[in-house]
Amino acid sequence: MAGTGPIGVIEDEENAYTGTRVWRASLAELLGTAVLVFAMDTIVISSYETQTKTPHLIMSFLIAVTITVLLLATFPISGGHINPVISLAASLTGVISLSRAAIYILAQCVGGVLGALALQSVVNTKIEQTFSLGGCTLTIVVPSANGPLVIGLETRQALWLEIICTFVFLFTSIWIAFDKRQAKHLGRVVVCSIIGVVVGLIVFISTTVTSTKGYAGVGMNPARCLGPALIRGGHLWNGHWVFWAGPVFACVAFALYTKLIPSQLLHN
Template structure:
């Protein structure tokens, strides 16, 4: 499973970098927005497109797989729990919400730090080249999914999402238990993106060379409230 994620993500990144810069995941887009690499309006369009694409993908998968496979794998959706037969009737088994939230936060931050960092830093990206960067991102993502499922070893838990769009697509198409604690797959990555942004502000600037920053999210907020001569004046 992790190897398939690695291959799929790498191919998708290579295909979409010339079009959108590889924005196939709201985590990438939101963190890029906070850093000021893209504008808020562009981020909104990207995230909307990502969610629509996830829904279309789930619909396509639903159309071609059998109902048994659909039920077993939940159209590739994100799950914390599943209903399983018990001695006294059906029971809910899976991962606790708090554990899942922490896993989303930690794994998404590691994903940003260990791979997306390289893509955002134009100096490193240029030195490594497009294909190695995509391989690193795909490899880190697949490894984190593998670790999250291996460490928890909980039936019903599909592993860290680290991609809210991938989670919402199957949830909208199939519904049911895919909506259980669905907010975790949005809140966790969002918190991690903010933490990553704050980290880039703390470290010395010479350690992170990213093109852009003209749309820096908190810089815009400061301007709006008048800290740097915005609306308050």
């Protein structure tokens, strides 16, 4: 009977082990994303609350350090994704299976919610309302002499920023991690550091170039945007689709780009 011989037993054990590893890895993704959301949103809030002259610079530097540390912590277990963008890009380029990417993304979204809940439990109501739990926003409503006024960035501009910045993120840093030859040559610490620095630079650029109140800057991580939106609600849902659609478009564009590269350059 099929599956009753030695080969069948080995296959069953291997499948069970693989399944266990995937779920263990998804737990690492969940916890990593939860810590990421809590840490990043705390950094955003504290950077502005301290009233420093260079909040964007300090915020970007701290985010770069945080990303690097969390990637190093989760890499041995799950590959260090902690971002649906990386999981989707890895799936589209053949690095991981679609099913594994789906499990990772679900875990990351749950982690984003837990991170937002943790942040909500430690900040006071005033800070929560002022910074919307550090969530991703396109616009906010502010009082004015003529009544409530909506300020922020146009949806079209925000969408293009998400697409361009996410593609730059994938092209300049994640590409190195996916390329086995470069990753092996540079080493884990260097690769994770490069990813952290690139994220920090993109955050700095997106928050300073636009310089628009009401716009929180590029998300590049739908799970991070989803957490505060589910917990805080309200205006965080306005244009929330942009923080999903933009990265997805960028992932597809990145995958198409990799198809143009000879396969021997990717897997040597």
